[in-house]
Amino acid sequence: MPILLLILLAGVFAYFIWRHNTSSLTRNCRWRAERSKGQWRCTFCGAVQPGDAAPRQCLNPARQGRGGR
Numbered sequence: 001m002p003i004l005l006l007i008l009l010a011g012v013f014a015y016f017i018w019r020h021n022t023s024s025l026t027r028n029c030r031w032r033a034e035r036s037k038g039q040w041r042c043t044f045c046g047a048v049q050p051g052d053a054a055p056r057q058c059l060n061p062a063r064q065g066r067g068g069r
Helices: 002-021
Strands: 031-034 039-042 048-050
Touching: none
Parallel strands: none
Antiparallel strands: 031 039, 039 048
């Protein structure tokens, strides 16, 4: 039983690392779809990105100079 818990803990830890590496979104990033215009808009910084899929990168101009991905 303890081995199963260690495997589960390692899996959760690996998932969090994977999620951190696949996205540069911050807690403030709130993307909302504007389907009529075919774009996404961030309610925090006002950035706009066209497309159907939700953005995975933060486009906040204030973060661009800080080594953002």
